[in-house]
Amino acid sequence: AxxxxxxxxxxxxxxxxxxxxxxxxxxxxxxxxxxxxxxxxQRLQLLLRHISRESIKGFTADLNKGETSFHLKKPFxxxxxxxxxxxxxxxxFQKLVFGTGTRLLVSP
Amino acid sequence: NAGVTQTPKFRVLKTGQxxxxxxxxxxxxxxxxxxxxxxxxxxxxxxxxxGEGTTAKGEVPDGYNVSRLKKQNFLLGLESAAPSQTSVYFxxxxxxxxxGYEQYFGPGTxxxxx
Numbered sequence: 475a476x477x478x479x480x481x482x483x484x485x486x487x488x489x490x491x492x493x494x495x496x497x498x499x500x501x502x503x504x505x506x507x508x509x510x511x512x513x514x515x516q517r518l519q520l521l522l523r524h525i526s527r528e529s530i531k532g533f534t535a536d537l538n539k540g541e542t543s544f545h546l547k548k549p550f551x552x553x554x555x556x557x558x559x560x561x562x563x564x565x566x567f568q569k570l571v572f573g574t575g576t577r578l579l580v581s582p
Numbered sequence: 583n584a585g586v587t588q589t590p591k592f593r594v595l596k597t598g599q600x601x602x603x604x605x606x607x608x609x610x611x612x613x614x615x616x617x618x619x620x621x622x623x624x625x626x627x628x629x630x631x632x633g634e635g636t637t638a639k640g641e642v643p644d645g646y647n648v649s650r651l652k653k654q655n656f657l658l659g660l661e662s663a664a665p666s667q668t669s670v671y672f673x674x675x676x677x678x679x680x681x682g683y684e685q686y687f688g689p690g691t692x693x694x695x696x
Contacts, residue, residue: 480624483622560624560625569640570615570625572624573624574623
């Protein structure tokens with residue numbers, strides 16, 4: 475069965491500190507993985523997807539098939555990064571399986 | 583473009599009442615989805631549709647029904663609301679197929695069942 479695990483409910487860092495939000499998955503096929511973000515009072519939106527291999531707002535995520543991980547990283551956190559972050563896995567019909575989310579709080 | 587819109591934004595129901603949540607998208611997307619978001623549970627898929635006239639069950643379909651009579655609309659119905667259905671409901675849509683297409687989300691409907 476497909477499963478996405480985000481072990482941290484809350485991650486609290488100071489501005490300028492590095493950030494790593496953990497995501498592990500279980501999937502029998504070749505996964506398509508995403509990070510979605512929900513800022514306060516905004517709708518859920520795509521942050522990045524693994525097939526694009528892009529950096530968005532300074533965030534990157536590398537798919538590690540050996541460790542079945544897709545951790546989200548940013549070298550220097552900003553206060554505006556404070557939000558709820560969801561890792562998600564997509565199956566063949568574009569259904570998303572979400573992790574339980576990690577709330578990132580960046581303090582000044 | 584309005585993107586994905588949801589009606590209503592808030593609703594309070596009594597146990598046993600029924601209601602319909604409306605999702606509309608103006609991006610000509612084929613795929614539409616209904617999720618519920620509960621604290622500590624993330625988002626869970628209720629039902630989805632891969633095209634007009636088609637629907638399928640997701641992870642937590644019990645107590646809900648859906649219809650996709652028009653491509654741009656996806657309705658979620660609660661026939662007899664229960665307190666366990668208190669949640670925030672999100673609709674989403676995506677273009678089609680594979681390849682990591684982005685899902686676009688609506689603003690959510692906060693439903694309370696007393």
